[in-house]
Amino acid sequence: MALYAPAQLLSAPIGGAASLSGRRRRRHSAQTRGPKPYPSPTVNARNHETLISFSSVPSSVSAQAGDSKPDPSPPSLETRRAKPRNRKTLISAAAAATAAATGAFFLNLGSPPPPPPPPGGGGGGGGGGGGEGFWSRIFSPLMANARDEEGGSAEWDSHGLPANIVVQLNKLSGLKRYKISEILFFDRRRGSLVAGTEDSFFEMVSLRPNGVYTKAQLQKELETLASCGMFEKVDLEGKTKPDGTLALTVSFTESTWQSADAFRCINVGLMQQTKQMDLDPDMTDREKLEYFRSQERDYRRRIERSRPCLLPVPVQREVMQMLREQGKVSARLLQRIRDRVQKWYHDEGYACAQVVNFGNLNTREVVCEVVEGDITQLVIQFQDKLGNVVEGNTQLPVIRRELPKQLRPGHVFNIEAGKQALRNINSLALFSNIEVNPRPDEKSEGGIIVEIKLKELEQKSAEVSTEWSIVPGRNGRPTLASIQPGGTVSFEHRNIKGLNRSILGSVTSSNLLNPQDDLSFKLDYVHPYLDGVYNPRNRTFRASCFNSRKLSPVFTGGPGVDEVPPVWIDRVGFKTNITESFTRQSKFTYGLVMEEIITRDETSSICTHGSRALPSGGLSMDGPPTTLSGTGTDRMAFAQANITRDNTKFVNGTVVGERDVFQLDQGLGIGSNFPFFNRHQLTLTRFIQLKKVEEGANKPPPPVLVLHGHYGGCVGDLPSYDAFTLGGPYSVRGYNMGELGACRNILELAGELRIPVRNTHVYLFAEHGTDLGSSKDVKGNPTEFFRRAGQGSSYGVGAKLGLVRAEYAVDHNSGTGAVFFRFGERF
C-alpha cells in the first residue's frame, strides 16, 4: 500500500488583483473549500471578501518513492495474507492515515491565474491537476532537503547592496535570485517579533530560510498571505546582510473579528456549499445592506438545515472557554479552534472529519462547520492477483454480514468501524488481501464512499509434505532402520458456491514404509449460514470423519509404582454437529458422535484389561477392563453438547472476564453393551481484575486473580477411557497426567494470582483435585489398582516467559517440588 508521508499540502491560488490594504469590509465568513478531488464550484474570493478555507476532504498525500504528485487517496486500511494460509499481517496504515489527515490542511483561495512555475525551483511545484484556480506545492521533507542543497550550491545572486539596510519588496531587482537566510515575523499590533517556530503562521508561509527566490516569487507569496484571510495587513521587507543574503521580515496585522462568547458546531456534510454572490462595487449602500441581510438569512437557514454534529459538550465547552479567554476572535484563535475540533474527531477515529469553514463571524456566536464524513455508498470489489477488478466468487451477503452497520450509507465513517470490518472479513479466511478505503464521493460533497477491495484465495488447494523422523533405537542410538519417512497429504476446497462452505481432508503418516501402523486421517465439511446467509442467526453445520490415537492417562501408575504398561486408545468415528455462535467467543454446539474405540497395548495388539507389574517381576493382567464390552473394542453412538459462555477480553494484554463451559455426552443406548450414560462437565473460570488500570498500548496490565472450578460426573455406563483423570498440567499441576487417579466424579479447584512484572507476569497458584470418593465406582477401580491417591493438592510459583510457562510446583502428597516448563495457558 501507499505510504502516507506527513506532508503538508499548500495550495494557494492567488487572488487576481490583490491589493494589500483596505480589503476589509465585513468579513462575513472565513470559508474553507475542498481543494481537489472533486470539482466543487470554485469560490472566487473577490477583492472585498477574504476567505479562510481549509481542506474539506480527508486528503492525504501518498508519496511513493520520490513521486510527489498529489494523490487523493484517503486513509486506507488493509490486511494481506502472505500465503494462502491464515497468516495475518498487521492492520497497518490506520495511524499513518490519521496523521496524514490531520496534517493536511489547506489554505486556499479561489481565483485564477496559475502562477508560472517557479524558476529554479526544480520540481518544486508539482502540477496541480484538476481545476484551473489551483496550484499546489508540496513541501515534503524530501523537497525541503532538495532546496537546502540548492541554496548551498551558490546558485543565488548577492543582493549587491550595502549591508544592514532595509529594502522594500518592490525595490528588489526582478532579475536577481535572492537567498533568504532568515525569516522573521513581526506582529505590528503587539509590536514584537513572533517567537518560536510553532506558531501557526509559519505553516502558512511557503518560504523557507536558506531558500532562493526571485522577486516575483516573493510577491506571489505576499499576495497569498494578504489574501488568505488571516491578516488584515501584511508586508514583506528585506534586510540586507553582509554575506549577500537577505533577512526577510513579514510584518503583519492579524485579522480579528468581534469577540464572541458562544460556539456552535454544525455538520454540513452532504450539504451544498454556499454560493458567494458577487458584490458589485457599484452597488448603493442600500443595495449592499440588502445583500448582507440576504446573506445572513441564507446563513441562518444553512445552520437550521444542518445536522447536529458529534462533537461532545465537554469539547464545545472547552472551545467556548478559548473564545472567552481570547476576547477578540483572531485568525490564530480560529486556527486553534479548528485544530482542537479536528483533533477530537481524529482522536475518536473519525478520520474523514474536517473543519471546513467558520461562519457567522463578527457575531456573538462562532459557527464551526464540519464535514464529518458521511458514508454515501459502500462498494465491495474483488481483485485478481494483478489488482484488476474482477467478478468474485464469494457471494456479497457473506461479506456484508461481516460489516458493522456503522459502515453502511448514512453513518459517519469511523476508522474503528473500518478496522472491525477488516477483522471480521479476515476471520472468514477467504481473502489474501483486504483493504477498506474511505474515498471522497465526487457526486456528493463531503460524502465518503467506503471501498472494500478483496483478493480471493485460491478455492482449491492441495499439499503434500514429507518429513523424516529419527526414532531412537536400542541403547537410545538411532539406527538406519529407525529413520522413518513420514508425510502429509491434504487437500482443501474452500468457499464452495461462494458461501464459505469448505471441504478439507488430510492423511498423515509418520511412517510411510508401513503406513498402516499409524495413519491418521481427517475429513471435514463445514457449512456456515445454516439458516440462510441473510438470517442474523449464525449457525454452522460441520461433519467430520476422524481418527485419533492417544495414550490413556487412566492406565498410569501412582507415585512409586513401576512403569505401568501403556494402553493406547484408538478412536475412529464420524461426527456431525451444529454450532450456533452468539458472540465471537460464546457458542452452543450440539451434535452426534459415532465412534469405534479400540484399546491396544504397546505391541498394538488389542488388550482388554489394564496390567501392572508385580513385585515378583510378572505382569498381572487382571487390571481394570479397558472397554465397556470387555473385548477391547467398543462401538457407540452418543449425543454431545457444549455450551460456552466467554466474555473475556484483553486488558493491556491480560485476560479479564468470565468463562463458563458446560459439556455433556449423552449415551443413547446404541452400541456395544447398549451404553446409556450421562457424562457432564462444568467448568467455571473467573479472571478478576484486582486494580483499575488505564487501557492503552504499552500500559502495564493489571494484577489478576484467577479462580477456576471444574466438576465432572458420569451417571450410567462409564468405560475406563471416558473416566475423568486427576493430575496433570491442566488438572492439578505438579503431578503427571493421571497420577492422582481416574474417577467417575471429579472436582478440581484452582486459584492463581498473576502479578505483572515488566512485559510479562509472575504468578502464585494453589490447586486441589479430588475424586469425591468415586474412584471405586469406576469398574476395576483403576485408581486403586495402580495405587494412586485419588486426590491431591499442589501449590507453587511460576513466571510466564513468552509462550512458555516456567513454574515450580510442590506436590502436596509427597511434599516435594519440581520445576516444570509448559506451553500455553493453564486456564
Next chain:
Amino acid sequence: MATQAVREWLGIQQFPVATQNKLHEYLGKLKQENVNTLTILVMGKGGVGKSSTVNSIIGERVAAVSAFQSEVLRPVICSRSRAEFTLNIIDTPGIVEGGYVNEQALEVIKRSLLDKTIDILLYVDRLDAYRVDTLDRQVIKAITDTFGKGIWQRGLIVLTHAQLSPPDGLSYEDFFAKRSEALLKYIRLGARIKKQEFQENSIPVVLVENSGRCKTDDNGEKVLPNGIAWLPNLVKTITDVIMNGGKSILVDQKLIDGPNPNDRGKFFIPLILAFQYFFVVKRIQGAIKRDIAKESKPLWELRDMGLANRQF
C-alpha cells in the same frame, strides 16, 4: 480350592478333657439354635499365624506352617464333623504384598468362596505388634469392600502370640487393652462403621497362643498369662457372636462381582438430562444474553446509535 472331604473331627480328642467338655457344651448350644454347620473364615496379613490358629482349633496339622515363608498360596478349607455338627475352617493366604493390599489375592479368596456361607470371620493379627498403621486400615477396608460391612457383626479379632511379656511399666492387661483399642479403632475407620454403632456391637478381641510352649494349667489346658484357657474361650466367643445375631454372609456371584456402579442411577438419567437442560444450559444461555446486552460498546458505536448523548 483345596477342598478336603468332610472327615470326622478326630483332633478334638487330643484336647485335654476339660477343653473337650467345654467345646461340646458350646457346640451343643449351637445345635440347640439349629446351627449344624459353622463356617469360619480366617483372614489377616501374612505371617500373623492364621494357619497355626486353624491347626490349633482343629487340633490337627491341616495347614502347613512355616516360620519364614508363606505356605498357603490359595485358600484351604478343612471340614470336620462331630456328632452331626460340621465345622468348616477356611484358611487364606495373607492379603498383603509389597506393602500394599493384594487385590488379586483377595479376588482369588472371594472367588473360591462362591456359594459358601460365612458364619464367622476371624481377623488375625499379632498381639506383640506395637503399632497399627494405614496398611492395617487398608486391609480392613479391602475386607469390608469385599464382603460388605455386615461381616463385622460376625467378626472376631484374634490376637496371636499372646504369651508375651509386655514392655516395661505395663501390665499384661493394660497392654492387651491398649493394643486391642488401637486395632479396633483402625477397624472402625477401615470398615467405616459409625462410632455409636460400633460401640453397640463391639467386636470381641480374643487372645490366642499357638506355640507348643504355651503354658498349661492343671487340667492340661493351654492358658494365657492372665490365666484364661484360650481355646475354650475362643469357641465360647464364637458361639456368643453367633447367638448375638447378625447375618451370615452368603458369597454369591453378585457379591463376587461387586456392585456394578455402571447400573447405579441409570434410571435417573432422563431426569438429570432435563435438569441439565433447564437449569444449566438455559442459565448459561441467559448469562450469554446478559453479556451481549451488557457489552460495553466503543464510543463510536454508541454515538452512531445516538446513545452517547453527546457526553463523550
